[in-house]
Amino acid sequence: ASSVEQLRKDGNELFKCGDYEGALAAYTQALDLGATPQDQAILHRNRAACHLKLEDYSKAETEASKAIDKDGGDVKALYRRSQALEKLGRLDQAVLDLQRCVSLEPKNRVFQEALRSIGGQIQEKVRYMSSTDAKVEQMFQILLDPQEKGTEKKQKASQNLVVLAREEAGAEKIFRNNGVQLLQRLLDTGEADLMLAALRTLVGICSEHQSRTVATLSVLGTRRVVSVLGVENQAVSLAACHLLQVMFDALKEGVRKGFRGKEGAIMVDPTRELKVLISNLLELLTEAGVSGQGRDNALSLLIKVVPRKSLKDPDNSLTLWVIDQGLKKILAVGGSVPEPPGELEVTANSRMSASILLSKLFDDLKCDAERENFHRLCENYIRRARRRLRCRAQPGSWFEDHGLAGKLRAIQTVSCLLQGPCDAGNRALELSGVMESVIALCASEREEEQLVAVEALIHAAGKAKRASFITANGVSLLKDLYKRSEKDSIRIRALVGLCKLGSAGGTDFSMKQFAEGSTLKLAKQCRKRPSWSCPSEERSVLFAVASALVNCTNSYDYEEPDPKMVELAKYAKQHVPEQHPKEQLVAVEALIHAAGKAKRASFITANGVSLLKDLYKRSEKDSIRIRALVGLCKLGSAGGTDFSMKQLFEGSTLKLAKQCRKWLCNDQIDAGTRRWAVEGLAYLTFDADVKEEFVEDEAALKALFQLSQSEERSVLFAVASALVNCTNSYDYEEPDPKMVELAKYAKQHVPEQHPKDKPSFVRARVKKLLAAGVVSAMTCMVKTESPVLTNSCRELLSRVFLALVEEAEDRLWPLGWDVCPPGPPTTTPSPRRVFLALVEEAEDRGTVVAQGGGKALLPLALEGTDVGQTKAAQALAKLTITSNPEMTFPGERVYEVVRPLVSLLHLNCSGLQNFEALMALTNLAGISERLRQKILKEKAVPMIEGYMFEDHELIRRAATECMCNLAMSKEVQDLFEAEGNDRLKLLVLYSGEDDELLRRAAAGGLAMLTSMRPSLCSRIPQVTTHWLEILQALLLSPNQELQHRGAVVVLNMVEASRETAGTLMESEVLEILSVLAKGAEGPVSRAAAACLGKAVEYGLIKPNQDGE
CATH class of the missing domain: 1.25.10.10 (Leucine-rich Repeat Variant)
Structure with missing residues (x-):
């Protein structure tokens, strides 16, 4: 008791000195010593005062409540709890505490003043809420008054309306006071500021409230809400996108919860409203006069709301409905080309967003029949485009009177599919005449035709064998495009084509597509940049930046091949480039290029490199040249990380990489063109030589990172891929040496790691990337x-x-x-x-x-x-x-x-x-x-x-x-204390293990549990017959930490039960404790002395004549 009193006094002194943390610690320590209920009430009350000073009002309220539980008439505790409740905004509860204070001490002016103050606050709040209706009406009058010229007044009114709608009570007030109809009038004004205010207010009204959402759509009309998405003003379009997202969330939440809103009212099935909204969004995709930003927002909404959130959800009916009703409209956006008049207005991100939506829809399909329907619709769309191109007089043709535009749209659609659901894109490439059209258009003199064709060629080189075909037949075309084109947009794409061809071998050091040094030269071109400029607004570059960094850090999964299979492959001569006669591949692929992906890829690899080289060298359009370059890069990286699988000659990938870096650093061209350089580097960085050169080029890294933060979002994947390659961030397992030898014996190809992909090189590249x-x-x-x-x-x-x-x-x-x-x-x-x-x-x-x-x-x-x-x-x-x-x-x-x-x-x-x-x-x-x-x-x-x-x-x-x-948590302690489990036994046994660190952890847990749950002490002798030896071993351990834990466990057992203490004192533990108690001053000696003292108190032992 004297210790508790002294600690309380110490805490009071610390509180007076302003050391609230110290006072809190003193009061806590006093509570731990087992104070009387009266002292506990005082200590909790004092702790509440400390928390008030520290502005931790939740803890202050808790401590004051504990004091009141001990002493219901403690006015100080009541007053301190009222202060905490006031700060927490719970004025109604604070008033009740103050009223009790006044009833206990009627003459206390402090209590009276506090009660009057809170009463005034409550009245003000009531008055404010009662006047909300009038304020809402006044705000709408200001916003809709054509005579009101004060823009500042209108701006303030619109802000107040939005803030009010964010609160549930305010949103309900606006809704019940004819607010939706008034907001419709704001939308009809056509003024951007008023439309923004109306849309943001509607967000508050519809947020997480299904019934209000349905009513809002009924008043405004679904078509009217969706049409706002297509306006030219970007801020308004984004606000409309946010509103539609909130509406979708509210409706879908209603579907999951049995069609009930927040107010609990049973609603009609909202599935109809969902489909009407989605139907209008699909119509918006191909509607004339819609802004490019609006189309992007519509695609983003479809991506978020249509596919299932989890594949565990069995219902994909919404996805199937969208595919049947709107797949052609999505393909129309993905296949749009910018030049012909009357085409859809799109942004740099529209086609990529369409590809992602198509990919999400395809991934959401559950069975082969559903996927086959998807393929059929895509092929019919492309086949009809080409057929109607040949039969232009056919009535109702989409491409009637558009000449070559139909063929461009068909090829662009294939490119869109290759970037999204690649299986569908690969099947589309197998259609008769598609691949021939791509190669033919690469040699066109028109920039827009070359752009479309080279991009399609780049995306088509996604498979190693197909890349080999393009390497053999397209490199010369890409090189010609790169050298002769006057358009940067063509040149950069030609460069990326070369980069992609050059990286066809991936990280396989033996799979070089180009001559030695070619990839370094290409990378240098991608990095080249004459001068710095402000960060780009292109966001599609982010993926390419990430890809480049992945490559530089080797951040990709790597699985060692089975050596037996490696040797078998060598024996079968399936992985050696010289075993694929290019002439035979060309002849075969000319006949059966639509028969399968592998053969088609071989055809491209064998016949496309010269074509790409020619495009790169001769084209005068940069947009063509850069695509040709990317095609070469992709074909050059067909071997992946296998050093032995190089598609191009030694050094070719370095040359391609040099070209890519040159393009990347050229700030004179737009971000949409420069992102193709990142695409090229994403392929070429499979080559460790390219990685080393790339991370050494600070200008290229800076350009890459700036591009990743721009508005060109389609570059994200390429950036990520390059980063994975640079950091070698792929899983890698060492192969079994015996299996490798067996594979070699079987003459199967064994993937080889590039010498510069060893850990020391990877760590150096990571450090350079961190510094950049x-x-x-x-x-x-x-x-x-x-x-x-x-x-x-x-x-x-x-x-x-x-x-x-x-x-x-x-x-x-x-x-x-x-x-x-x-x-x-x-x-x-x-x-x-x-x-x-x-x-x-x-x-x-x-x-x-x-x-x-x-x-x-x-x-x-x-x-x-x-x-x-x-x-x-x-x-x-x-x-x-x-x-x-x-x-x-x-x-x-x-x-x-x-x-x-x-x-x-x-x-x-x-x-x-x-x-x-x-x-x-x-x-x-x-x-x-x-x-x-x-x-x-x-x-x-x-x-x-x-x-x-x-x-x-x-x-x-x-x-x-x-x-x-x-174990410091009550719930875990309950688990150990529960009957019928061996948790405690496990800790006791682990405390006797040979592993010293395991013993320390187990003994620490045992000490903590026996301290907090004394009932566990009596169960220790029951869990194992070796418990006494384990405790003795802890006490005799040369490790002070183990000794301390053992002494604490023994002390807890002695204090918990006289019977257990007697058992301990009858054993060798008594002698050990006596020796420890005489040792140097410390926690071990103090715990041992406390054990002996308790045993003396029980009368189990007696002190000797010296009082020890």
């Missing part, structure tokens, strides 16, 4: 709100982030399973020490955090492909382990990290990922109770318990450490 600001660029890419940021692109970015934070090969995983991490033990489980033994040079992770990498990783870990989410989650785990989570993820963001980390505990993840997730969760669990509750809410405890039985000692130890920190 790659993290900032990628963070901006992740923030991009565009359909172009697909799940595949997110996966590539996740791989790059993982490569940046990993930055070195693990020395323990997965090969060194028997290695233990070095480092002395600490007071509490420290997974940081374990991790520092696993990776090298982790200090660069600070750069990733400083440039916003932690914030960017969170959305990547929560959305995207399964592989991409796993990679991002693993990168988050590495950051959480090696840095302070509260600094890496400030504020509420730290709670968002828990779910991705828990996902790494699933059995389908690797052992390293499980291990890192456990260490990261251990760090988080040691921070606060709220984080522990978040971990429990994500149902991580069963998985952590499962890993406590893992055979691998590192995983088992990490899981035990994590459980030790989680």
Whole structure:
């Protein structure tokens, strides 16, 4: 009692001195000493005062409530709770507390003044709410008054209306006061500011409210709402897009919840309204007079609302309906060409958005019959275009009287399909005459025809064999286009074509498409830039930037081939370029080019390179030359990362890369043209020589990052691919040497790794990318709100982030399973020490955090492909382990990290990922109770318990450490205390294991549990017959930390039960405690002395004559 009183006085003194944190700690310590109920009420009341001073009003209210529970007549506690409630905005509850204060002390003026003050606030609030109707009416009068000339007054009224609509009560007021009809009048004015105010107010009215949404659509008309999307004003179009998104969400939420709105009223089935909205959006795609931005917004909405959110949802009827009703309209946008009069107005991102929508729809199909219907509709669309082109007199022809425009549209549509659902695009290429038309148009003298044809040729070179055909027949055409064209848009595409051909071998060092040095020359051309300019507005470049960075960091999956299969392939001579006679391929593909993808690809590889070279050299249009260059690049990279599978001559890829870098750095051309240079580099960076040159070119990297942050969104994937290649961010497993030898014996091709793709080179490239600001660029890419940021692109970015934070090969995983991490033990489980033994040079992770990498990783870990989410989650785990989570993820963001980390505990993840997730969760669990509750809410405890039985000692130890920190939560303590489980037994047995770090974690958890749950102390002797030997071993351990944990467990058992204490004192534990109590002053000696003192108190032992 004297200690409690002294601590309370110390806290009072600290409070008077302004040290509220110190006072809070003193009061807390006094509470832990077991104060009387009266003292507890005072201490909780004082803690409430501290929290008020620290402006933590929620905790202040909690502490005051605890004091009131102990003493209902404590006026100070009541007053402090009223203060906290007032700050929290709960005025009605604060008034009740003050009224009790006044009734207890009627003459206290402080209470009377506070009651009057809160009463005034309540009256003001009531008065404000009652006058809302009048204010709404007044705001509409100002906005609709044609005589009102004061723009500032109108602007203020519109802002007030929007703010009011964001509150549920305000939105309901506006809706019930004829607000939708008045907002319709604002829309009809045609003034941008008034239309924005009306749209934003409608967002508040419809947000999460199905019945109001249906009523709004009924008043305004679905067609009228959708038509606003197509206006020229970009801000108005975006606001209309946001409104439609909110409407879709409200209607779809109603479908899931049984057609009930917020107010609980039963509604009609909203499926009809959904289909009407989608039908109008599809009509908008091909409607004349619609702005390009409006079409892009319509496509974005369709991408978000039509496909299923999860493939586990069995209902894809909406997707099937859209394919039947609107696939042709989507293809019309994807196949649009800019030049002919009367064509649809599109932006640089429209065709890419159409490709993404087509891809999403195709991926949402469930069976072969549905996919076959998709293919049939696409082929009929393209076939009808070409047929009607030949029979122009046929009535009703889409391409009647348009001459060559029909053929251009057909080829552009094929390109759109190749960029989206590539299976459908490949089948379209097999149609008779399509490939011939592409090659013929590449030699055209008209720029628009060359642009369309070269782009189609680039996209067609997606397969290694097809790339080989283009390498043999299209390189000369691309080179001619690049050298002779006067248009940058043609030249850059020709360059990208060459880059793509040059990278056809990927990272296979033996698969060179071009002569030695060609890819370096191409990359230099892509990087070349005469002068700097302001950042581009092109956003489609982001994907290409990410692709280039992936290549530079080798951030792609790599799976070692089965050596037996490698030797078999060599024996069969299937992977050696010289075994494919180009003459035979040309003859065969001329006859059966539509028969299959592999043969068609071979035809392109064998016959297209010269054509591309000729285009690159002779074309006067830059737009043609750059496409030809990309085609060559794609064919040149057909071998991927296999060093032995080079499609072009040695050095050719370097030449192509040089050309690509030249184009990339040329700020005199538009971003839409320059992004083709990034496409080329995305292919060429499979070649390690190109990666090394690329990361050394600071100007090219800067241009790449600037382009990734521009408005050219279609470049995102290419950027991500290049980054994956540069960082080698692909999975790689070492092959079994015996299998490799067997494969060689069977004369099967064995993929070879480029000497410059070794870890030392990769680490050097990663450091250069970090220094160049790659993290900032990628963070901006992740923030991009565009359909172009697909799940595949997110996966590539996740791989790059993982490569940046990993930055070195693990020395323990997965090969060194028997290695233990070095480092002395600490007071509490420290997974940081374990991790520092696993990776090298982790200090660069600070750069990733400083440039916003932690914030960017969170959305990547929560959305995207399964592989991409796993990679991002693993990168988050590495950051959480090696840095302070509260600094890496400030504020509420730290709670968002828990779910991705828990996902790494699933059995389908690797052992390293499980291990890192456990260490990261251990760090988080040691921070606060709220984080522990978040971990429990994500149902991580069963998985952590499962890993406590893992055979691998590192995983088992990490899981035990994590459980030790989680044991501070009441819910986990309840699990250990529950009858019929062996959780406590496992900790006791682990406390006697040979692994010292595992013993430390288990003994720490045991000490914590026995301290917080004394009932567990009596169960320890019951769980195992070896419990006494285990405790003795802990007490006799040379490790001070183990001794301390053992002494605390013994002390808890002695204090919990006299019977248990007697058992301990009858054993050798008494002698051990006597020796420890006489040792040097410290926590061990104090705990041992406390045990002996308690035994004396029980009368189990007696002090000797010296009083010891």
